[in-house]
Amino acid sequence: MTVDHTAPGDLAPHPVDLRAGELAALLARAHNIPADVHRLPSGEPVVSVYYGLVVRIDDTCRFWWVVPASVGRRRPLWTSATVPAVAASRIAGHYRELRARPPGHLIRGGYLTADVLMEHHTASAPI
Template identity: 50%
Template structure:
């Protein structure tokens, strides 16, 4: 390798860096969050019960706590960690205001981490 060439960064490393940046930015909003690597090089960022963002290093996406006009889940995205953090902070406040019974019906981090079928690999 030549001295002026930057080391190659894998997509998984990009996703990990992006997720850690998002976690740090959420901390500025006093929102605790943590990152969890997923298969395929993506990373999940757990923000609050039922509020989980995913990133591939280039884009962040998550399901909003509000429903679409048709009453179904509404998926949204952001292309920068700062934008994702600002919008997730708004969604965090909405989620915190919901009743626990309503939150229990939402998606769980384990839904993202478990393979299809809902069983942990042996």
């Protein structure tokens, strides 16, 4: 008979969790943008950057987020990146764009907190 003596603390973190932490650290270090890693009720880690700017990491460690609507594009757009530094750089641009808008406009425009935003986009999530 074999006995497993592995404690939960002995298990290595999942690569998706590591990538989420890496992105949050890059945003803070390279772009001076505070970002938090959260776990949705589904267990999926997401990086919360700002109202309407939440990054999910899929099982292949690809970063997905919704680009805010702009003057030339009235609808939000899903986009992705595979390299953390590239994702951080692009997300930083979207962050600056959103920060330039009044917070009331973001909330009235449907930009929501992380868990509600992710629930809203689950049906249209990338394949």
